Every structure is written in C-alpha cells, then in structure tokens.
Amino acid sequence: MTENQSMRRGRPGYDRQGILDVAVAAFNEYGYDATSMGVLAERLGLSKSAIYHHFASKDEILEQALDTALSGLEAVVADAAHPELVEGTTADRAADRLDRVLRGAVHVLVEQLPSVTLLLRVRGNTEVERRALARRRDFDKRVTALVAEAQREGSLRSDIDASVVSRLAFGMINSIVEWYRPGGRENADGLADDVIAIALDGLRMPTSNRVEELLG
Amino acid sequence: MTENQSMRRGRPGYDRQGILDVAVAAFNEYGYDATSMGVLAERLGLSKSAIYHHFASKDEILEQALDTALSGLEAVVADAAHPELVEGTTADRAADRLDRVLRGAVHVLVEQLPSVTLLLRVRGNTEVERRALARRRDFDKRVTALVAEAQREGSLRSDIDASVVSRLAFGMINSIVEWYRPGGRENADGLADDVIAIALDGLRMPTSNRVEELLG
Incomplete structure (x- = not known):
C-alpha cells in the first residue's frame, strides 16, 4: 500500500495534495481574496476543521x-x-x-x-x-x-x-x-x-x- | 478656449474623459467588481449623481x-x-x-x-x-x-x-x-x-x- 492510499483510507475523500488541487482551481476561478475557507469546505464537501487538519490557514x-x-x-x-x-x-x-x-x-x-x-x-x-x-x-x-x-x-x-x-x-x-x-x-x-x-x-x-x- | 477647457468650466473638476481616466485606474488597481460607483465618487471627489450626469452606469x-x-x-x-x-x-x-x-x-x-x-x-x-x-x-x-x-x-x-x-x-x-x-x-x-x-x-x-x- 502506498503512503497516498493509506492517507486516503485514514481520512476519506482528500489528502493534502487533493485539497491543494481543488483550492488552487478555486483561487484561479474566483480569485484568492474572494475564496473563503467556507467556500473551499463546501467545494470539497468537507468541514472547515477537516481542512485545518491539513493546512493551518x-x-x-x-x-x-x-x-x-x-x-x-x-x-x-x-x-x-x-x-x-x-x-x-x-x-x-x-x-x-x-x-x-x-x-x-x-x-x-x-x-x-x-x-x-x-x-x-x-x-x-x-x-x-x-x-x-x-x-x-x-x-x-x-x-x-x-x-x-x-x-x-x-x-x-x-x-x-x-x-x-x-x-x-x-x-x-x-x-x-x-x-x-x-x-x-x-x-x-x-x-x-x-x-x-x-x-x-x-x-x-x-x-x-x-x-x-x-x-x- | 479649447472644447476641453469649456467643458471643465461648465462642470468643474472632471469632464467625461477625466472621469473615465480615474475610473479605469481604479478598475485596474482594485478590480472592476470591487470598485463601486460609491468608491469612484469618493476617489473623484464628486457626488454619484455628478458621475451619472456623464455615464448611465x-x-x-x-x-x-x-x-x-x-x-x-x-x-x-x-x-x-x-x-x-x-x-x-x-x-x-x-x-x-x-x-x-x-x-x-x-x-x-x-x-x-x-x-x-x-x-x-x-x-x-x-x-x-x-x-x-x-x-x-x-x-x-x-x-x-x-x-x-x-x-x-x-x-x-x-x-x-x-x-x-x-x-x-x-x-x-x-x-x-x-x-x-x-x-x-x-x-x-x-x-x-x-x-x-x-x-x-x-x-x-x-x-x-x-x-x-x-x-x-
């Protein structure tokens, strides 16, 4: 089992890289300032605290x-x-x-x-x-x-x-x-x-x- | 007297082109969506209705x-x-x-x-x-x-x-x-x-x- 698969199993849905990819796409589409952590959480289908588990801000x-x-x-x-x-x-x-x-x-x-x-x-x-x-x-x-x-x-x-x-x-x-x-x-x-x-x-x-x- | 001077005299401060120049600079600095007519009025030192005299929107x-x-x-x-x-x-x-x-x-x-x-x-x-x-x-x-x-x-x-x-x-x-x-x-x-x-x-x-x- 690769490290990536293990991370996905432990925290279903997104690992750090997966969150990053979705966030960058949103920043490019709406602008960085206009994209809040709430918007990101909604787009990822995660709670904000699940994002904060991977990124401090x-x-x-x-x-x-x-x-x-x-x-x-x-x-x-x-x-x-x-x-x-x-x-x-x-x-x-x-x-x-x-x-x-x-x-x-x-x-x-x-x-x-x-x-x-x-x-x-x-x-x-x-x-x-x-x-x-x-x-x-x-x-x-x-x-x-x-x-x-x-x-x-x-x-x-x-x-x-x-x-x-x-x-x-x-x-x-x-x-x-x-x-x-x-x-x-x-x-x-x-x-x-x-x-x-x-x-x-x-x-x-x-x-x-x-x-x-x-x-x- | 040039047409420009005459326009400036009739409506002190800014003619149509002057408003346009200030507005374009503001759009480029803050983004079009983030620049409201209120922000423009403040930046020009004009009332909003003075801007509406020159531009419908x-x-x-x-x-x-x-x-x-x-x-x-x-x-x-x-x-x-x-x-x-x-x-x-x-x-x-x-x-x-x-x-x-x-x-x-x-x-x-x-x-x-x-x-x-x-x-x-x-x-x-x-x-x-x-x-x-x-x-x-x-x-x-x-x-x-x-x-x-x-x-x-x-x-x-x-x-x-x-x-x-x-x-x-x-x-x-x-x-x-x-x-x-x-x-x-x-x-x-x-x-x-x-x-x-x-x-x-x-x-x-x-x-x-x-x-x-x-x-x-």
Whole structure:
C-alpha cells in the first residue's frame, strides 16, 4: 500500500495534495481574496476543521501552491547550469543554457498549469505573496544574467537590452497559461519547440540579402 | 478656449474623459467588481449623481474604456491593409503588413496603457465583457489570417501553426503591460523595434552552418 492510499483510507475523500488541487482551481476561478475557507469546505464537501487538519490557514495553501510553481522554475535554472553531455563536444555556451531554461520553463508551465497561473496573478497583497514575488524577481535576474552572458559570448544579438529580452521571452511563455488546455493539439515538447523557434531563430524566412547582412 | 477647457468650466473638476481616466485606474488597481460607483465618487471627489450626469452606469464606463483599446487595435489591422508607399516598389507582402500590425499594436498598448490593461483582464462576466471578448477574438482571427497568408507567400516559416504564432507574438506584446511604465528608458518605437527583432528575426546570431541550413 502506498503512503497516498493509506492517507486516503485514514481520512476519506482528500489528502493534502487533493485539497491543494481543488483550492488552487478555486483561487484561479474566483480569485484568492474572494475564496473563503467556507467556500473551499463546501467545494470539497468537507468541514472547515477537516481542512485545518491539513493546512493551518488559507495563506498556507497559497504558499504551498506558489512554492510548487517557483520550485519548478528554480530547478530549471539550476539544472541548466550543468552542461549537457553531448557526444564529441564539451562546449556549453550560455545560449545553449538559455535554450534549456526556456524549454524547461514551458514544461513547468504545462505540467504545473494551475500553480503557475496562480503565481502569475500574484500582486503582493500579503507577506506570502511578497515572498513569492521576491523569488520570481530572483528567477528573472538569473535569466537576464544568462541572456547578458550569451550576448557577451556573441551567440545572441546584443542590440536589445538583456532585461527586455528576458521579459519579452517570458511574456511569450507565460501567455501560454491564457489559452493552453491539457489534452489539446499541442503538447509541452511541441510548444517548447515553437517558443524556441520564434525567440531564437525568428519567424522570417531568410532572403539572400538578409543572410549577407547578418553575416556582415 | 479649447472644447476641453469649456467643458471643465461648465462642470468643474472632471469632464467625461477625466472621469473615465480615474475610473479605469481604479478598475485596474482594485478590480472592476470591487470598485463601486460609491468608491469612484469618493476617489473623484464628486457626488454619484455628478458621475451619472456623464455615464448611465458603471457598465457604460467599462464599455467606453474597452472600446478605446479595441478601436485602437482594430484601426491598426485596418490601416495595415493599405500598402505603404515605398519608393521604387509597389509590392506589399503579408509579412510587411504583419510587421505593421505588430508595431502598431505596441504603440496602441503604450499610448492606451490603462485601457489595454483593463481589456486584457476581462473574463466575460457581463454582457459588455462578452462583447469585448468577441471583438478581441475577431482581431485575433484577422492577425492569424495574416500570419497564414505570410506563410503561404513563403515569407514566414510555415512549420508553426498560424494561430500559435499569433498567440505567442501577442503574448509577448501584451506582457508589456506588466512592466512598462511611461517615461522609463524604453519608448514605443524602441519597444516595437525590439518585438519585431525578436519575433521576425530571432535572438540567435547566425552561424554559417545555420545560414546554409536556412537557405537549404
């Protein structure tokens, strides 16, 4: 018997993760402030005290959900720092690490869609929200530093400010929460390929003039 | 005396546009549902009946603000359909029209920042919101059709679905409302150049291998 089954048997209906999933869906649908513990209890078919058995407060539920999204994104930046083992080469350029960060972020977004949606709507009204925003800013800074490094090594164009590049690239990635629906035509790998294709290589088909211009 | 001054003299404090500006700022700060006519009156230092002199309802204020953003975006698509008079050429490719639509949209966003911010948060809770969403969907369809035309004429890569291209490009553009502040380092022209540079030409510096690959 897995730990999960045992928890479900001991407390029928929902374990901690089950409560979290329903709560995050409600926060995204009605807004965090508009969703009271009473509304959550009704939606779960539980008493409020049954929820308090798992979470000390509504704030703790929010903190846990935001941590899921942020830990996923932070792991993407940490993992990208390790060079990939590519046969016949030991080179690992900042542009390659950025490629892995953008792809990884699309995967986190698709796999943790409800938590990331919640994270993107946080405005800093509470201490929990402000701590989440501080972690998000730290993530943004690390991505901007990677863009700047790729510009210095000559693998990315350097005529656009690194922080603008990072904001526009993540603007594109984050907008996916607005329309992505699991089980649709696009999967995470396909979406990641599309984002990389647009951000790194652009949409325009090269003309020979353009190629000569680019090669200087 | 300008018309504006005359209106201000007749009804001291705020004309219709002045009320609209303050209302849109309040809707963006507190949310539309959370902003009552009483809150607006307090913020304007007017009686509720003074507001009702200009607007029949809170819904009418919202409708007017959303119309400002939508009319701006619709004009961009309509204007882009007219070929630019470029000396020595009469050619006007779909890719050039798309370039003008993306640039124009950045300008509307920067110049109508509060109304566009409001538009992007509309979720379809009321009839006014649903009509605005229908106009937004119509705009998206026209942009997607332009992308598809540019793909058919061979000027844009055709390995990404036209509607995904349109969504990701506007995801990048719309994200500007999250961080753009008037009077900062970036102006609308500079931002439009950055968006076009990333979306159409990409961030990666071309290598000779890549150029050969692109030229087939």
